[in-house]
Amino acid sequence: MNYMKTSEIRESYLSFFESKGHLRMKSFSLVPKNDKSLLLINAGMAPLKPYFTGVEEPPRRRVTTCQKCIRTGDIENVGKTSRHGTFFEMLGNFSFGDYFKNEVIPWAWEYITEVLKLPKDKLFVTIYLDDDEAYDIWTSKTDIKPSQIFRLGKEDNFWEHGSGPCGPCTEIHYNKAGVKVNNVDEFVIASDNDEIIEFWNLVFTQFDGDGEGNYERLANPNIDTGMGLERMATIMQNVDNIFEIDIVRNILDGICKIVGKEYGKNDKDDVSLRIITDHVKSVSMMLCDGIQPSNEGRGYVLRRLLRRAARHGRVLGMKDEFLYKVVDLVVESYKEGYPELVEKADYIRKMITIEEKKFNETIDTGMDILKDYMDKAVSEGKTILDGKDAFKLYDTYGFPLELTEEIVEEKGLKVDMEQFNKAMQEQRERARGAREKTSYMGADEVPMNKVDASLSTVFDGYDKTELTSIVTVMATDEDFTKTLTAGQSGYVFTEVTPFYAEMGGQVGDTGMIITDNCKAKVTNCKKNVGGKITHFVTVTEGTLNEGESVKLIVDEKRRKDICKNHTATHMVQEALREVLGEHVHQSGSYVDENGMRFDFTHFSALTEEEIKRVEEIVNSNIMDVYNVETKVMNIEEAKKTGAMALFDDKYSDDVRVVCVGDYSKELCGGTHVKNSGEIGLFKIISESGVAAGVRRIEALTGFGAMNFVNSKEKELKSISSSLRCADGDIVKKIEQQLNELKMKDKEILELKNKIASGSENDILNNIKEVEGIKVLAARVDDVDGNALRDLCDKLRNKIGSGVVVLGGAAHGKVSFVSMATKDILSKGIHCGKIIKDVAAITGGGGGGRPDMAQAGGKDIAKLDEAVSKVDEIVKKLIK
Structure with a gap:
């Protein structure tokens, strides 16, 4: 056994299984796709579940991956133990109804003993206690000693997760400490002590379980294996901790x-x-x-x-x-x-x-x-x-x-x-x-999600909005059906369709499905959990039958408006990168017939000038009437052209690159206008923050943008009419009126201050003595915060020594101010504590220094009660 870098182990594993006819696939995103049962990808097989369940056709029957994973179930142990981590890489080889135990067990032994060259005398294998088939293969097709194979129960060697595919497994272990093991009990003790570590689990998915202990054998059993890359690296690098690889x-x-x-x-x-x-x-x-x-x-x-x-x-x-x-x-x-x-x-x-x-x-x-x-x-x-x-x-x-x-x-x-x-x-x-209660895949258990994986629908709607096809499958929420009659709603699958299924932020098409004897309204078009294009329909006339020829007609006007908004999102992203910088990336979008929403990475709000500049760039490119072309090319070739791609999307080898002239190039499967001039007009209506480092632009195009501008013009005319001035003089008129209001506010404030000052002597009549300290508490109405502070300061100076607490009510709000002379602070007086307790009575809060504090309140009805409690609150503070 020779030292191997972690990257060398990763590559050796993937290359080994490529040599056994496996397709090497890149790691999927940590964000699960079409799987509501998971928050994050936590195992190598997790993103491959559609292939295991048969709802999606795999790109090949044999696949190998190194998958990024996140698990936080043992987060409190991270850093404290030698093997816990939240991020890890899982090596795996998978068979979707192709090979089974006879192939995978010898391959596993070949890889670990001939490629990694692990010493055979240090390897142990566990199998499910009833799995004689696995035992026979281990003993006949490898040269492991039978004394190094142990049978364990369901808890250790049977993979099961609620209902769905499940089966026995065999685990391979390494005797890192070199301890002597003569029987299964000694093996279990050594494993519990981390002297023997498990590093590879081969799962034989041969049953469909109902979650209650009942199992049906699968017609096409699968193989699902998982080897922790970090754990294997600790073995190959002879270290005791995953942090030391x-x-x-x-x-x-x-x-x-x-x-x-x-x-x-x-x-x-x-x-x-x-x-x-x-x-x-x-x-x-x-x-x-x-x-x-x-x-x-x-x-x-x-x-x-x-x-x-x-x-x-x-x-x-x-x-x-x-x-x-x-x-x-x-x-x-x-x-x-x-x-x-x-x-x-x-x-x-x-x-x-x-x-x-x-x-x-x-x-x-x-x-x-x-x-x-x-x-x-x-x-x-x-x-x-x-x-x-x-x-x-x-x-x-x-x-x-x-x-x-x-x-x-x-x-x-x-x-x-x-x-x-x-x-x-x-x-x-x-x-x-x-979290939604769902099936193994986290998808709703409805017929539309159980359509056979072999069924496919060709989308032929980039240049067409009408075509004829054959209905292949129909379903309701309850079951598959051969017919849908007037008044019924359901799901229709066809051989070919011009309807775009919701994807990439673009909404699904709507329209009609028509035969000589039937009319059905298509209310939406989406992909089911297996990626099959699904028409959501309501039959309005006659009967729709499985197997019959139908005419599919997309709402063309709606499609055109969607296309305008979608192409505009591409142009917006390029304009944002030009104005804000190359760090801008799309982090989400929503496009329908009414407008567009574009989320992007940026770290501060856009200025008015930046928004205006983005608008100008997009409209300039609209007026240049660029041709919008779509090119299909290899993903690597697309990246070399500078085409933008979404942050977390996984792309196939061949991709569609949508080019708006030479201005914008972006990977996209959506529908677009033929040239930028069709967009007509682009108008940003809002810019806001949606998360840390993520901003959102909402915008309109075409007649939507024109209607928005017209409505603003109408509002402007209404404002100018109310102000009795010309449109061009609105700002000047408003500034004039604001200045007049400021002058009047100043006069009112001065008048209130005079009234408050005039009432000083009346307020001073409320002085009480608490434990030898003067306490002045009073309510003052129609005095705002600044005037209340000034009055409190004057009263503090007049009493010479003591504490003053004033509660004021103005404009429906409650305010409190408290001030104390320096000489009484050593006796325990603290204005911040006083004001906090007083304000709490009115449902408010605040605080401050020992000699000065202020607070706000909510309930004016309790203002008198709050003021009356001041003496009691002060008394508790006095030492």
């Missing part, structure tokens, strides 16, 4: 230089270093696949990982943003396997910087909130911090539990972990309940 150690060592720490010197530091290494790697891969930080779904997973990494940076003494520096280390380690990291590195760095900055601001806020929680617990004589409060800090502010525990311990407190865990469990159950 070459590809990961390079990142870890770089982080040590950034944070000024030496790995292996301090256990606590090492945990933090490993967590940062793993999490930034995961975040970089997720951002590269188009996942954006958010407070839900996969975006929340990304944000949580990034914040844990940032938190451990603080543990290591890093106060400022630094995680973006780690991105270059990740790119350098993984660019060979995932070259897309190189082109997206700048974007990844910027997104991580924004998120880390947000976290640093958030964690400071969390510290203030935690301090309030602790003060409250101490004042109430408690030694336990409420677990719900700790969970709120964790969940809402990203404040790590371990940090909360460390800080409260310094105050002699402990976190109520029972309450914390209960709140955590409730959140998990809410998340689980929010």
